[in-house]
Amino acid sequence: MKAANYPGDGEPLEIINKPDPSPKPDEVVIEVHRCGICGTDLHMTEGHHWQFPAGCTPGHEYAGRVVAKGSQVRHLSEGDLITALPSTGCGNCDACATGNLALCHNAPGLMGGFAQYISVPEAVSTKLPSTLTAADGALVEPFAVGLYGLQQAQIKPGAKVLVLGAGSVALCAIFWAKQLGASVVAMSRSSRREELALAMGADALINFGDQQQDQIQKLLGGAPDIVVECIGRPGFIGQGIAMVKPMGKVVSMGFCTAPDQFTPAMAGFKGVSLLFPVGYTLANFQHCVDVLSGTDFDPKIIITNTVGLEQLPSMMEKLRGSNQETKVHINPMV
Numbered sequence: 001m002k003a004a005n006y007p008g009d010g011e012p013l014e015i016i017n018k019p020d021p022s023p024k025p026d027e028v029v030i031e032v033h034r035c036g037i038c039g040t041d042l043h044m045t046e047g048h049h050w051q052f053p054a055g056c057t058p059g060h061e062y063a064g065r066v067v068a069k070g071s072q073v074r075h076l077s078e079g080d081l082i083t084a085l086p087s088t089g090c091g092n093c094d095a096c097a098t099g100n101l102a103l104c105h106n107a108p109g110l111m112g113g114f115a116q117y118i119s120v121p122e123a124v125s126t127k128l129p130s131t132l133t134a135a136d137g138a139l140v141e142p143f144a145v146g147l148y149g150l151q152q153a154q155i156k157p158g159a160k161v162l163v164l165g166a167g168s169v170a171l172c173a174i175f176w177a178k179q180l181g182a183s184v185v186a187m188s189r190s191s192r193r194e195e196l197a198l199a200m201g202a203d204a205l206i207n208f209g210d211q212q213q214d215q216i217q218k219l220l221g222g223a224p225d226i227v228v229e230c231i232g233r234p235g236f237i238g239q240g241i242a243m244v245k246p247m248g249k250v251v252s253m254g255f256c257t258a259p260d261q262f263t264p265a266m267a268g269f270k271g272v273s274l275l276f277p278v279g280y281t282l283a284n285f286q287h288c289v290d291v292l293s294g295t296d297f298d299p300k301i302i303i304t305n306t307v308g309l310e311q312l313p314s315m316m317e318k319l320r321g322s323n324q325e326t327k328v329h330i331n332p333m334v
Helices: 039-043 094-096 140-151 168-179 194-200 214-222 237-244 264-270 282-293 309-319
Strands: 001-005 013-018 027-036 061-069 079-082 115-123 124-128 160-164 183-188 206-209 226-229 248-253 273-275 303-308 328-329
Touching: 001 309, 013 309, 013 328, 039 183, 039 309, 061 115, 061 140, 079 115, 115 226, 124 206, 140 248, 160 168, 160 214, 160 237, 160 328, 168 183, 168 194, 183 194, 183 214, 194 206, 194 328, 206 214, 214 237, 226 237, 237 248, 237 264, 303 309
Parallel strands: 160 183, 160 226, 183 206, 226 248, 248 273, 303 328
Antiparallel strands: 001 013, 027 061, 027 115, 027 328, 061 079, 079 124
């Protein structure tokens, strides 16, 4: 099969030939029909301290059809369209006890979606209903990221929520904040995704600027109860602390991998709680599937481009610079 390979040290991805996977007794092999490019894929292939191991095949936002299954697989059949939690667990750690296998450091992950085929355990797979496509299925992972983060913030109906950013994670956070009954304002460095943010549920999108706090409070009817930081660059946690109301919460979902600075006393004197949610559970995946298949909302509105596997290396380099994309999908079978 064809698959992407990360050589390491920040070198561009390359497309190579690898042996087709064979399923273990508890696994299925899927033909990958869609895999999304995540900001993590970009950050972790830049050659800094936080990077994927050399020789790996990235890609964790995938969906595809089962083409082979192991002898112990009971609930999936060949031809089923599935997505999967891109993590396994040891079953004995605190992370596994909560169901958040992404935080288990004792078991291998399930990257590899930037390839024509991948094997995954049935236990972490989610079958997609006929109302969802492979493109929908490959969006379940980023939607689960947003759902898990907002659940950790314990948003209640009527809450005032400010989302910093308008990328994929921010858009998913906007969606779930609205679904959970909040008033939502998004703040971005440009207005390029304003229409998309509104379609996802934001009541307004404003730009960073001198009068931003006055605008936020006017639009929300007061200071935000919760600020969700989805930019992932130094300085924005501090901005969230400055903007949130006393006794409010700042939820950092940007996964910044560089050192950041903020003044703890600013958070302390306001009684601000800081949260750093990472990951999701299989229940989150199923909830996303249930919601996305049970409404008229089309999650594919965030997909701006779909390219073949051969175009992946150049697309990754394009996404590192100024671009007009939001969520880009790879179709390895074309």
